[in-house]
Amino acid sequence: MTVVQHMNDPLSDSSGKTAPGRRAPRLFSFLQAHPEAVSLLLLVLICASVAAINPAFLQPSSLIDMGRASVVTGLFALGVFTVLASGGIDVSFPAVGAVAMYGISTLVLNVFPDMPMALIILLCVGVGVLLGAVNGVLVHELRAPALIVTIGTLYVFRGVLLVFVGTVWLMELPPQMVAFGQWSLIDITTSSGVTVSLPVYFLSLPLAGVLTWFVLNRTLMGRAIFAVGGKADVADRLGYNLRAVHVFAFAFAGGLAGMAGAIQASANRMANPFDFAGTEIIVIAAVILGGARITGGTGSVLGTVIGVLLVTVVNNVLVLVGIPSTWQRVVVGAFILLAAAFFVLRDRKTNI
Amino acid sequence: MRRDANLLVLCVLSVVLLALGGLVSDGAFLSPFNLQSMATQVPEIGLLAIGVMLAMCAGNGGIDLSGIANANMSGVAAGIVAISLFDATEAPALFTLTFALGCMIVGLLAGILNGIIISRFNITPILATLGTQMLFTGVAVVLSDGRSLTIGAPDPLYALGNGVVFGLPISFLIFVAIGIALAAVLRLTPYGMRLMLTGANPKAAVYSGFRGVRIITTTYAISGLLAGIAGIIIAARNVNVKWDYGTSYLLVAILIAVMAGVRPQGGHGRVVNVILAAVVLQLLSSLLNFIGLSNFVRDLAWGILLLCFLAVARFDLINQIAAFAPSRRLPRAAE
Numbered sequence: 001m002t003v004v005q006h007m008n009d010p011l012s013d014s015s016g017k018t019a020p021g022r023r024a025p026r027l028f029s030f031l032q033a034h035p036e037a038v039s040l041l042l043l044v045l046i047c048a049s050v051a052a053i054n055p056a057f058l059q060p061s062s063l064i065d066m067g068r069a070s071v072v073t074g075l076f077a078l079g080v081f082t083v084l085a086s087g088g089i090d091v092s093f094p095a096v097g098a099v100a101m102y103g104i105s106t107l108v109l110n111v112f113p114d115m116p117m118a119l120i121i122l123l124c125v126g127v128g129v130l131l132g133a134v135n136g137v138l139v140h141e142l143r144a145p146a147l148i149v150t151i152g153t154l155y156v157f158r159g160v161l162l163v164f165v166g167t168v169w170l171m172e173l174p175p176q177m178v179a180f181g182q183w184s185l186i187d188i189t190t191s192s193g194v195t196v197s198l199p200v201y202f203l204s205l206p207l208a209g210v211l212t213w214f215v216l217n218r219t220l221m222g223r224a225i226f227a228v229g230g231k232a233d234v235a236d237r238l239g240y241n242l243r244a245v246h247v248f249a250f251a252f253a254g255g256l257a258g259m260a261g262a263i264q265a266s267a268n269r270m271a272n273p274f275d276f277a278g279t280e281i282i283v284i285a286a287v288i289l290g291g292a293r294i295t296g297g298t299g300s301v302l303g304t305v306i307g308v309l310l311v312t313v314v315n316n317v318l319v320l321v322g323i324p325s326t327w328q329r330v331v332v333g334a335f336i337l338l339a340a341a342f343f344v345l346r347d348r349k350t351n352i
Numbered sequence: 353m354r355r356d357a358n359l360l361v362l363c364v365l366s367v368v369l370l371a372l373g374g375l376v377s378d379g380a381f382l383s384p385f386n387l388q389s390m391a392t393q394v395p396e397i398g399l400l401a402i403g404v405m406l407a408m409c410a411g412n413g414g415i416d417l418s419g420i421a422n423a424n425m426s427g428v429a430a431g432i433v434a435i436s437l438f439d440a441t442e443a444p445a446l447f448t449l450t451f452a453l454g455c456m457i458v459g460l461l462a463g464i465l466n467g468i469i470i471s472r473f474n475i476t477p478i479l480a481t482l483g484t485q486m487l488f489t490g491v492a493v494v495l496s497d498g499r500s501l502t503i504g505a506p507d508p509l510y511a512l513g514n515g516v517v518f519g520l521p522i523s524f525l526i527f528v529a530i531g532i533a534l535a536a537v538l539r540l541t542p543y544g545m546r547l548m549l550t551g552a553n554p555k556a557a558v559y560s561g562f563r564g565v566r567i568i569t570t571t572y573a574i575s576g577l578l579a580g581i582a583g584i585i586i587a588a589r590n591v592n593v594k595w596d597y598g599t600s601y602l603l604v605a606i607l608i609a610v611m612a613g614v615r616p617q618g619g620h621g622r623v624v625n626v627i628l629a630a631v632v633l634q635l636l637s638s639l640l641n642f643i644g645l646s647n648f649v650r651d652l653a654w655g656i657l658l659l660c661f662l663a664v665a666r667f668d669l670i671n672q673i674a675a676f677a678p679s680r681r682l683p684r685a686a687e
Binding site: 143163294324329330331333341344 | 646
């Protein structure tokens, strides 16, 4: 079987081909199997040097800030990773998240003000799954590059939201959503007397991570996703249902985006229909830095989380060490190109 | 040679839209002033769309996502150089020349960078141009410190963006001239032939001894050059250049290419169709404006249009309908 799944079979095919006993090839083959190790190294390096330059970085408050900032990006990234693994790409998730967030908030405010929070989250996820499934069906039926199809649905979803639902910021969210956003897991009082808290919604990221890991590595659907992403025509001949795989991967990503929407609204205590616009590139960058190949079939949940942390840290620490925030894009863009170049090197070595 | 059904549809569409606009607005839509103002809006997005088309034609998932970022970076970089070298009011001609040359050089270099990354390092075009898009935007932000840069309106530059010759805007004429030149290059030169063949079947192209690296690099270089020229026109029309100008252009450029019947899988695309598709889209956009609909409706319409044209391409609807229509040119097999 030609399915490449670097996560579960470290060293299996590459170490046999390189000369055993020499150190450099072994290190290289380790990196081939675990590309996210490079990102992890980079993350540790950045954190260490920033901590050395500005110790304020290691304060609980700034760490918690970063944890909070990574939740929404992380949920989006796990969804995009699933789609990338299946051989597609999704850029419509910001619109999916915005539709779920704003649509459900409007519904709750105007029709069911007493709706329990669990149901609100469930509805947001439901809206996301539905829109994601639309993406999946379109990508499968139109046989066009997923990038182009999801650019189209990005505009359609956002257009429907802004034309038919509303364009006004909702500043007064229902109390149960506000309470959920402030529900604290850990409270830490800093030396200066300010209390920072790690909110409960932060747990959604590890939960979603475990769920994604389980789906991709412990279910037949996960097997099928990597198979289709590795080589779609071969997977088709082996009897995998391409349509089901595409719809599932996009619906899963949509569901996670919907959840991200619910969390964003609760955390910010308002629903802004223009939210998330422009986040797609940074999220895709995070997934790529986490070791997923943009052509599909590879990647790991752990790598994706590392990628998200790396991007979040880069976004937050540049200012701390005195680099103007204007450089942020240059740094992330350079990281993407470096990561891409590294993966190409990796593939070349495997193919020889 | 097969009839180009797509070209026919685009021609019919533009006539229908013009007629509809005339009807809705009691003729104001067809006034020379309105036609001119529409024509001045086409070139910048049209040039970017031709760039996307070239990248798509190269096949292998080819796409250029860095177009508008490149145009903005070119405008900012060349603007800084031109401002530091010449005073816009004292030496307007030299200023314009420096600015225009600077834009083209920066755009071309950025395009070559794209091409080298894609062809030499074998990085998937989506990923490569996504990375360079961030890089170019980032460079523009750093150079301009995140603010908009005032280029000013020295005469030759202003004329480039807003001037009129024989009732036609100069920028539109430049756009059409570039389009014709490129169409000739694609149809008449070995490069054009090789580009389309590479896109149609990359493997066969390799075994035929085509120099893939050179073809791909040239293609993205041209795309970059076009983005640089778009940068000149943007500056000429808006007086300012800014790193985040035209954020929706990325979608619109792809939409125009898909509407023009360019196959995203590669190997087929005509410049004429891209020019016409850009015109059709501008007509539609102005028409929606005339009716008084918001920009959100326009964005929604763009999204729906993109999906519809993908469906048309997927199921080959145009040719299927054409097959039902009676035509003397179809051979009659039964008789």
